[in-house]
Every structure is written in structure tokens, then in C-alpha cells.
Amino acid sequence: MADFFYAELNGNNEICPVQTRASGIAFFGFDDNFTILTFILRINHLNRYRSAQLRFGLPRSTGPIVASLFEVCPRSININPGTVTGTLMRSDLRGPLTGRSLADLAAQMGTGHIFVNITSDRYPSGEIRGQVIPLSGPCSSPRNPRSCGCDYECDCDI
Template sequence: MSANHTLSLMALFFALLVGGALVAVAAGKNPGEQGVFAGGGEKFEAALLADTLGVRPVETDATGRLELEISPDGRSLSYRLTVAALEDAFMSHLHFGTPEDRYGPIVAWLFPPEGKRREVVEGRFDGVLASGVIRAEDLGGPLGQKEISDLVAAIEAGNIFADIHTRRYVPGELRGQVVSAP
């Protein structure tokens, strides 16, 4: 592959990632696209960058983006978790915590969607790592036995962050606070 071709592909990937329309999937390695964005519902997002609050410093070129949308009836949240240059990912969650909190209890699993089952995506991955739908019965920790509206209220109060765990950085390689999307 020529250098110009590689640069063109990188520019296209960056443009799609920034625009929120990333549909590129690593050949034969897509863990699955399950969520459905109905359109019209309130939207939230998180830019996932190197976790600076962990016990040891994270040095990575990986990035990610989490997109969430409330269903028209307000009873579920569709999500899509997209990453670039991430290696050996095995878990991703929503946690209850502020930007200053080092850790926080898990309130929802993102990857693998059904949770509590370690599923390593071997090697480098670029594309949709996970997508799905979060319902009230999927909530845990301080939001267990609560409604999606309680998760939304926690997001709006600045109390929900997303993270992605990898073999290299088991406590978390990427992290970002979930905020309202413009």
C-alpha cells in the first residue's frame, strides 16, 4: 500500500470518526452491531482518551467514541462504541463517577453486551467494538432496580463515565465522561 493511499485512508477514517458516522469495520473482526438508533431522541456522547486517573500512567495512541440515544418511549438507550488503534480490548462499561473519581461502580456493561464474560478482541482493532441497547433490567450498582430516566439524570448531573479495559491496561486504557451531545 502506498504512503498516499495510507494517508488518504487515515484522513477518511478521522473525518468519519469526528463526524460520528464511522461505519468502517475491521475485516472479519466486527464483534457485532446490535443497537438501533431510532432518531429524534436525546443524544449523549463520550470522547474516550488515555485514562489519566489510573494507578499507572496510560500511554496509548488509541481513541474511542461512545454515542447514546434515548428511545422515543424513554425506556432504553441505544449505544455504539467505536474505537481506533485499540489493542486487545476485553471489557467496557458505564461507571457511576465524576471526572475526578478514579473508579466508580459499574452501572451498565457495553462490551461484551451481556457482561461478565471476558471476550478479548485480539490484536489491533479499528471500528465498532460494541453496540446495543441498555434497558432498566441491565442497570446495576447504584442504579440497580432503577429506570433509564435515572441513568439519564446521572449523565446530566455529570456522574457517568465510560471506560475500555485492555490486556495492557487492565484497570482501563480509555476513559471519558458521558455528556449531552450538541
């Protein structure tokens, strides 16, 4: 099972594609025992940011929230560009993964059943979205994917 995953986020990935300059990338890394999930969201040009969630579902489908990466704020925030980091534990899982382990979440990520959805005031159902997939190639084994060769600056330490 993969320990590291990522998602490329943009408005075209939403079920109803949205016109937005916002984009981003999300990195996810599990510890060796699958008890902690560390995440890094790198977001560009997103105004009035409200929340970010992991959701269960395939591309072009809706799905229930399985974990909140960032809760809805009473006042929205602007990110241009910005980074949000955090950790999740088993107790943070909800919806169809309530009571399950982070290894179960990793298994769902590995089969393409989890996506990141980021909402804003302008697009409350989602402004940018991306399917979570395993890191492969140059980023698959290092614990620090600085040299991943993706279109984004990979300056994250997971």
C-alpha cells in the same frame, strides 16, 4: 432532559493516565419513553480489548459499574478501528442504579456523573475513558448525528 449523549475516549482521561494510541467516541441515544438505550462505540487502535462499562463517577474518580456495554471475553479481541453497537434496558442497570429506570441513568449522564471505561489486557483497570455529556450544538436535535462537526467521523444511526 437530553435524549442523546456522547463521550470522547482516551488514555489521558484515566485516573492514572496511560500512554496509548487507542482513542474513541461513544454515542448514546434513548428512545422517547426512556425504555431502551442504544449505544455505539467507535474505537481506534485498541489491542486486546476486554470490556466496556458505564460507571458512576466524576472525572478523575473511580466508581461502580452501572451497566456493561461489552462483557469480558475469555479471549480478548483487537479493534483497529472498530465499532461495537448494542442496547440496554432497565434490567441491565446495576450497582447504584439497580432497580432504577433508564430515565434515572439519563439524568445522571446529564449531570456528568457517568463515564465510559474500556479495559484491555495491558490495562485491566482501563485503557481509555471518557465522561458522558449531553450532545449539544448541531448534533443535539437530529436523530442522526452525522453532521456533528466533532473530530470523529459521525457515521452512526442512533
